[in-house]
Amino acid sequence: MSNYKIETKCIQSGWKPEKGEPRVLPIYQSTTFKYDTTEEMGKLFALEENGYFYTRLQNPTNDAVASKIADLEGGIAAMLTSSGQAANFYAVFNICEAGDHIVSAASIYGGTYNLFGTTLKKLGIDCTFVDADAPAEEIAKAFRPNTKVLFAETIANPALVVLDIEKFAKLAHDHEVPLIVDNTFATPVNCRPFEWGADIVTHSTTKYMDGHAMQVGGAIVDSGNFDWMAYGDKYHGLTKPDESYHGVVYAEKFGKAAYIQKATAQLMRDLGSIPSPMNCFLLNVGLETLPLRVERHCSNAQKTAEFLDAHEKVSYVNYAGLPGDKYYELAKKYMPDGTCGVISFELKGGRETAVKFMDSLKMAAIVTHVADARTSVLHPASHTHRQMNDQQLAEAGVSPGLIRLSVGIENIEDIIADLAQALDNVE
Numbered sequence: 001m002s003n004y005k006i007e008t009k010c011i012q013s014g015w016k017p018e019k020g021e022p023r024v025l026p027i028y029q030s031t032t033f034k035y036d037t038t039e040e041m042g043k044l045f046a047l048e049e050n051g052y053f054y055t056r057l058q059n060p061t062n063d064a065v066a067s068k069i070a071d072l073e074g075g076i077a078a079m080l081t082s083s084g085q086a087a088n089f090y091a092v093f094n095i096c097e098a099g100d101h102i103v104s105a106a107s108i109y110g111g112t113y114n115l116f117g118t119t120l121k122k123l124g125i126d127c128t129f130v131d132a133d134a135p136a137e138e139i140a141k142a143f144r145p146n147t148k149v150l151f152a153e154t155i156a157n158p159a160l161v162v163l164d165i166e167k168f169a170k171l172a173h174d175h176e177v178p179l180i181v182d183n184t185f186a187t188p189v190n191c192r193p194f195e196w197g198a199d200i201v202t203h204s205t206t207k208y209m210d211g212h213a214m215q216v217g218g219a220i221v222d223s224g225n226f227d228w229m230a231y232g233d234k235y236h237g238l239t240k241p242d243e244s245y246h247g248v249v250y251a252e253k254f255g256k257a258a259y260i261q262k263a264t265a266q267l268m269r270d271l272g273s274i275p276s277p278m279n280c281f282l283l284n285v286g287l288e289t290l291p292l293r294v295e296r297h298c299s300n301a302q303k304t305a306e307f308l309d310a311h312e313k314v315s316y317v318n319y320a321g322l323p324g325d326k327y328y329e330l331a332k333k334y335m336p337d338g339t340c341g342v343i344s345f346e347l348k349g350g351r352e353t354a355v356k357f358m359d360s361l362k363m364a365a366i367v368t369h370v371a372d373a374r375t376s377v378l379h380p381a382s383h384t385h386r387q388m389n390d391q392q393l394a395e396a397g398v399s400p401g402l403i404r405l406s407v408g409i410e411n412i413e414d415i416i417a418d419l420a421q422a423l424d425n426v427e
């Protein structure tokens with residue numbers, strides 16, 4: 001980990017060219033790597049020496065970007081995956097197996113909710129969802145003797161719930177499990193969960209990290225702080241011999257780097273959701289400007305939230321930067337420089353008005369994406385939550401008139417002018 005400030009790390013961390021090597025991170029678009037002797041390659045397979053041999057396991061382009069992201073979060077190692085979904089799956093599956101249980105905040109990304117509530121169940125891993133705003137004593141009741149992980153998002157997508165990270169870290173550690181935090185929306189520019197006690201951080205790099213909607217990707221970063229050996233029986237995948245890797249004990253051989261080593265040597269080997277070197281290159285280009293973009297996303301979102309909040313046709317706005325917001329104080333503590341560019345709000349006219357408003361927008365585009373340079377909108381009742389009736393929508397906390405707005409980095413006057421003309425067009 002370097003001592004540079006975050007803006008410098010975004011530019012300088014990761015790829016470190018030697019004399020005569022390319023200044024810009026090269027795209028090692030190669031599946032394989034060449035060796036001169038059988039013995040040399042054998043040592044790589046034995047995990048005795050570090051080196052590249054097959055891109056499913058490791059690739060120099062991917063590794064440079066992984067180490068930049070590890071540095072941004074203040075972690076000791078990271079692994080990139082082909083999507084944010086794969087990152088959250090691997091992060092949990094690396095330390096859980098059939099018969100285990102996890103506890104997760106309920107207000108999380110829909111894809112992660114399905115992964116935990118449905119797909120992990122098919123693998124024999126049970127999940128209890130908790131209200132992240134509930135008192136610690138209440139959440140504590142969800143833990144069982146076989147609980148292995150506590151999971152939450154720094155800023156929940158799309159509910160925009162801001163996590164009390166210290167409360168969650170204490171709950172996790174009181175129950176002798178690591179806290180995994182999905183830090184996609186805040187990004188390490190605005191919040192570094194390890195500084196508040198989280199043990200593992202995940203990302204959908206598809207969002208702000210890329211920032212241009214060019215690649216789907218994910219990352220897992222380990223702080224190296226969770227002491228697997230202290231709970232050796234519980235985390236036996238890390239503390240007992242891995243028979244599929246000639247008996248290696250990850251926590252002994254790799255110490256603090258054990259978690260990412262196991263994820264790479266075992267899960268990536270067997271499940272294989274590796275990102276392409278080309279996508280990692282694009283992600284790296286995005287990372288270089290992350291602090292500039294995040295700052296603009298946040299200041300634009302703040303002004304947009306204030307505009308909407310003061311508008312007579314808007315019934316309410318969810319944005320933690322607004323002093324009246326339920327999460328204003330938590331955001332001030334954990335993200336003093338800003339939260340993210342995503343806002344949700346409801347129009348007084350309900351469902352029909354929301355649809356008419358969206359169809360009246362001229363610049364903001366209707367897309368199933370958030371957190372890229374272009375301002376975009378989504379109507380959950382017509383899109384992500386379309387299969388639900390009004391009562392189910394109410395239970396999911398999505399009112400029929402709710403609109404999710406991802407504020408881009410265009411000029412704020414143009415963004416507000418577009419919203420204003422669309423609002424003029426509805427009742």
Ligand SMILES: *Cc1c(COP(=O)(O)O)cnc(C)c1O
Pocket residue numbers: 083084085086088109111112153157182184185203204205206207216217218
């Ligand atoms: C988008 C998203 C994911 C899933 O990531 P993909 O890259 O789309 O697979 C996970 N968590 C959060 C918070 C997200 O916003």
